[in-house]
Amino acid sequence: MLFVAATVLSAAAFGVGTSFGADEPAGGGAFDVGAYDIAMTYRPESGTLRAVAVVDATAIARLDRFALHLSGPAVRAVTVNAKPATFAREGAEELVIVPARPLAPGAPLRVRVEYEGTPGAGWLPTVSGGATAFQGSSGAWFPAHEDAHDRADFRLTATVPPGWGVVSVGREEPVPQGATAAVFRWSEPNVDPAHLAVSVDRFAFERSTLADGTPVVDAYAPGLREATAPLAHRLPEILDFLAGRFGRYPFRAAGNVFTHVNDDGPATAPQTRPVYLGAGNARFMTLDAVVHEQAHQWYGVSAAANGPADACLAECFAVYATWLWNEAKDGADLDARYRSQVEEKKDDAGFWQELYRPGTAPGIGMYGKGPLALHALRRYVGEAAFGRLLAQWPREHRAGYADWPMFEAFAQRVVGRDLSGFLAAWFRAAGVPAEEYLRPVPGLRRG
The missing domain is CATH 1.10.390.10 (Neutral Protease Domain 2)
Incomplete structure (x- = not known):
């Protein structure tokens, strides 16, 4: 379900930079994001991350300041178009950035943010020691242009210790071989941050394709595969049925993520790959739940x-x-x-x-x-x-x-x-x- 009340964890928001005066409101200046490129290392034992996010955008109006959503991690450095920028946290969730020079309408905007620490509200621990970002809480783990209906290309490179896995939206991409850590890459074009999620756990992965060649990735947190794999294996049948009623499947990748936050964890529908936050509860982890979340790929995600x-x-x-x-x-x-x-x-x-x-x-x-x-x-x-x-x-x-x-x-x-x-x-x-x-x-x- 896309619109659902959920209890999420809170984390202290902190950062470094220059504070703005009371007469200088946080800017949410008009800009259009074209792409997010995030490289992050996550440490499950401490629940912390280190990351660099590059946000490519275009100024719509004159920008002397603008804001991205980021809660939790401390921001270490920000550049705008390769030049150091002034930045500060406004409240718990906004990172306000002042470029060295104002940007004219139509000007390119490349923002590079270095940050580290505990992810913010909406980053949920799982019973197996992993974590998952609640859908719509993108600002918990990367600086996002939320609340703006601003779809953009998304790319994630995530590094975790050996034996751990990372699954997000879109297609899985090739990664370097022979590394001492586990590296995962995911990409998806034209996605709203509200329809993004990422999950980290000791996942068992199953990879397959639909009849038309669309890649499918199903991910199972420890202890969940036996009960949930029979549901995941119905995915080609489910998508074929829904396409017969709603038209062709709207995306270039598919799959499911089965994890367990608690027995009341809701199912959610990030773009291409629903996440079942209470997959260990057989009362709610049903075939109807999979049909429901996959139906959102048409009604709620693509047509939002x-x-x-x-x-x-x-x-x-x-x-x-x-x-x-x-x-x-x-x-x-x-x-x-x-x-x-x-x-x-x-x-x-x-x-x-x-x-x-x-x-x-x-x-x-x-x-x-x-x-x-x-x-x-x-x-x-x-x-x-x-x-x-x-x-x-x-x-x-x-x-x-x-x-x-x-x-x-x-x-x-x-x-x-x-x-x-x-x-x-x-x-x-x-x-x-x-x-x-x-x-x-x-x-x-x-x-």
Whole structure:
């Protein structure tokens, strides 16, 4: 799940540099990142890292200062376009940088940051002595342009002691042979820092390819392979099924990462390779969980929600993907499931909260009400129109961001009729929808 509450560890933010006065606010000047190139050495025994990150960007407006997100590690040096820059920490998460000379709009911007120490909030220890970065916490381990919908190319070279492994997003690249330490390289084009993760552990790796040659890497933390490998081995079948409903797989690599932070650790969907933070808990580590997180590669990662209020564009569709999987693979009667859940929840006011309210995240209700709304929509518009809607949305918004009103307009265009009453009743309103919108599914009891 992409939008999920999680408890993450806090680490003290510290650094060196020149402090700005109270009348000099932290700059978040406009710039567009083109690439991140991170070289890091991680020491599992101490939980610390040393790293150099190079951020290649372009100034959009005049820049006399700008900010990157970095919490935790101490910053040792910063250069901008190969010249020493002044820097300081603003609060716990911002690294504010002042270049030697202001940059004009359109000027290239190469920022090199040397840093070391304990990663920041969102860097989570695993029960097997490793660690994993919670998705969306990129600033815990490298200086990132977060909260900006700024996709960029990503490259990581990670060094760990022998016997340890590092897995991130994208494709695994060749590494030097004969080194005394273990080196891992990963790269992925056009990725938002919000969709990045990295995990370190004594991983067992399985490498394979999909039928079209797409490389697959599955990584298992100690003690997890026996239980989770049967789920990972269904990946080609899962991606083939989802591509049949949502269009072609949107990325050039795939896989899964199975690790264990705690029994309540959520599953997350970084670009190309979901991470299951509670993979040791058989109650939650299920085939449906894998289908759900892989569905996010279309709904939530490639076609991303614009903000928290639009989370249904990720979660409602990922949950309904498991319904479609259950229907196709297990013969589940989705009409019967819908009827049963509507009857069970009809008097539960908390269940029927809005799925879209401007400025407010919909909350946990989207995991229950969301698939009901989509199943009702499926029956309301018909199978052919619903199929077109499922496939065209991720294709039209590939590598982009969209909000819920855009989806409403899109749905009405694809279906070819006025859906405003239905969409208002199911998504924008609280309470049980009116009869005409609640009961497009045959057999639902009235009264």
